[in-house]
Amino acid sequence: MLGRRDGLRIAHIASTVWFILCVGYILVVALRQAGVRWLVVFSLSGQGALIILILVSLYLFAIFRGISSSQKVQVEHPLTSTIYYAVFYVLAPFLGCLSGLLGMIGINTISQFLLGIAMGTLGTTFLVWVVVDPSIGLLELILPASRKHRAERLAYTKDEREKKQRDRKRLLDEVLAREESDRLYWQEILKPEAEKLAGLLTADITDLKQVEQEAVGIGVSAWQTGGLICMSELRDMAIAISKQKYQNRAVFDYISFWWDGIGNWRAVPIV
Incomplete structure (x- = not known):
């Protein structure tokens, strides 16, 4: 019907x-x-x-x-x-x-x-x-009743919209704060590994295979610790340390290629 x-x-x-x-x-x-x-x-x-x-x-x-x-x-x-x-x-x-x-x-x-x-x-x-x-x-x-109800309805709609905006902002702030906390935590625990990677980047390489194996081991450990974000933070820290300690030497990002294939890490091809 x-x-x-x-x-x-x-x-x-x-x-x-x-x-x-x-x-x-x-x-x-x-x-x-x-x-x-x-x-x-x-x-x-x-x-x-x-x-x-x-x-x-x-x-x-x-x-x-x-x-x-x-x-x-x-x-x-x-x-x-x-x-x-x-x-x-x-x-x-x-x-x-x-x-x-x-x-x-x-x-x-x-x-x-x-x-x-x-x-x-x-x-x-x-x-x-x-x-x-x-x-x-x-x-x-x-009509008085209509005007009163319409004003209440519009006020309620405005309050709901503002509440949703506050909730979205609160969630965003929580996510950003969590990411910042994770970044600071990783900087603290990854500093020794970052210094090792920095040394591998700027060392005179005699045994390339051994250097690559050591770098891969560090990358796997970072992947197990915090995934792709942790690996990216560790690489940035290593490159920053290398540039800070060896200002007169060019630093090439070998880490991205050493870690290619670890988890979701993919090296960016050189054009």
């Missing part, structure tokens, strides 16, 4: 289509009464139908996406949020059709009879959708 919301959407679509048909009929009759030939009318109606089709497609998309029927707070909209008002709003074109039908009782000319129905539909729909509905909505907003 269709839900109440789905039923209103279907009725809204049907009433909108009926309203468009009535407007189209009124335009055709007006053009014919102005002496416009049928060929011109059909030519204009083809272009107009394309525009109407695009507008109706966007309108129906809005209905099915729930944009056209935004959720109203019942306290702020005591009338327009009720199901009875929603039915009245949706069926306005059909109510206009009924009023036009009653008004044309006794008219024998079919064209005038249909024109009366179309005019009744247009007039009632315009009155309800353009005049009555916005006016009632405005009156609802100026």
